[in-house]
Amino acid sequence: xxxxxxxxxxxxTQMGNDKSIKCEQNLGHDTMYWYKQDSKKFLKIxxxxxxxxxxxxxxxxxxxxxxxxxxxxxxxxxxxxxxxxSAVYFCASRADSDTIYFGEGSWLTVV
Amino acid sequence: SxxxxxxxxxxxIQEGKTATLTCNYTNYSPAYLQWYRQDPGRGPVFxxxxxxxxxxxxxxxxxxxFDTTLKQSLFxxxxxxxxxxxxxxxxxxxxxxxxxxxxxxxxxxxx
Numbered sequence: 665x666x667x668x669x670x671x672x673x674x675x676x677t678q679m680g681n682d683k684s685i686k687c688e689q690n691l692g693h694d695t696m697y698w699y700k701q702d703s704k705k706f707l708k709i710x711x712x713x714x715x716x717x718x719x720x721x722x723x724x725x726x727x728x729x730x731x732x733x734x735x736x737x738x739x740x741x742x743x744x745x746x747x748x749x750s751a752v753y754f755c756a757s758r759a760d761s762d763t764i765y766f767g768e769g770s771w772l773t774v775v
Numbered sequence: 776s777x778x779x780x781x782x783x784x785x786x787x788i789q790e791g792k793t794a795t796l797t798c799n800y801t802n803y804s805p806a807y808l809q810w811y812r813q814d815p816g817r818g819p820v821f822x823x824x825x826x827x828x829x830x831x832x833x834x835x836x837x838x839x840x841f842d843t844t845l846k847q848s849l850f851x852x853x854x855x856x857x858x859x860x861x862x863x864x865x866x867x868x869x870x871x872x873x874x875x876x877x878x879x880x881x882x883x884x885x886x
Contacts, residue, residue, distance in 0.1 A: 668818075705862060707819070707876040720873050754818050762807065764866075764874055766818030 667691050670755045670767035677745055678775055685740045685770045687755030693765075695719075695758040696738040698730060700751050701769070707754070713738050745774045777802045779867060779877040787883045794852040796880045798865035801846060805867040808841055808848045813862045813879065822863075823850075855884045 670687040677683050689696060698710040712720035716732045727743045738755060755767040782797035798808070807826045811819035825832045825841040825848065832839045838851040852859050862879040 704878070705813075706878050707864065709873055709875065712873060756818075758874075762824060762868070763809070763821045764811075764819075765821070768818050769816075 668755055668757055668765050668767040670753075670770050672770060673768065674771045674773075676773045676775060679745055679747060681745050682741070682743045683745060683772070684742070685753055685755075685772075687738050687740070687767060689736055689755075689757040689765070691757055691759065691765060692736075693757040693759055694735055696732070696735075697756040697758070697764070698738065698740050699754040699756060699766075701754060702751050710753075711738075711740075742772075745772075747774050750774045777875070779803075779865065779875060781863075781865060781877040781880045783880055784878070785881045785883070787885060788855055790856060790884050790886050792855055794855045794859065794882055794884070796850040796863050796865075796882065798848040798850065798877055799846060800867055803846070803867050807868065808839075809866045809874070810837075810839055810848075810850050811864045811866060811876075813864060819864055819876075852882075857884045857886050860884050 668689045695714045697712050699707050701707045710724045711730045713732045715735050729741045731739045750773050752769045752771050754769050756764045758764050778801045780799045788794050809824045810822045813819040823839045825839045836853045840849045860883045862881045864876050864879045866874045866876045
């Protein structure tokens with residue numbers, strides 16, 4: 665029973681393509697996030713949603729668009745992929761206890 | 776500007792010794808601080824949360840201290856084992872339920 669699951673785990677795509685990463689949590693949490701981890705392992709927040717509403721949108725290019733069809737899902741769509749988008753993307757959800765539960769990550773490689 | 780610094784990128788210690796990792800922060804007034812463990816190819820996993828009114832928290836071989844005057848948290852692993860080898864991340868809540876992570880310390884416990 666994976667608490668936060670994201671798909672695909674690995675994604676290799678060409679520059680200019682559009683791709684999506686899906687995320688689902690079965691924990692009943694109201695808040696979900698997308699984080700990006702670069703090659704130096706620095707984990708940086710991209711978006712935060714609370715009960716399907718966008719709360720935080722860090723300085724992320726508008727090629728990145730999150731979509732939350734319901735509070736258990738937060739998908740990330742990326743348009744016109746660039747080489748610099750290559751990274752690991754983590755979905756996460758937050759408990760009332762303030763603990764963050766992360767998914768296993770999606771490795772995106774843009775070639 | 777707000778900053779979180781973890782003392783070193785990499786720390787090697789001998790099995791059985793106590794590992795001590797440091798997290799320093801500036802321009803935050805966090806209500807709590809969290810520590811996470813990240814293994815290669817996996818998402819971060821929550822370990823401990825310590826609140827501003829708590830000086831120390833323990834969980835099995837783990838101990839965390841939180842000094843809001845020094846703006847520092849120390850994370851200790853006693854009787855370290857090779858299985859403790861991982862990257863350890865500290866995290867603070869900055870605003871609007873947004874958790875900001877340090878860059879992590881990669882711990883290697885040598886047999």
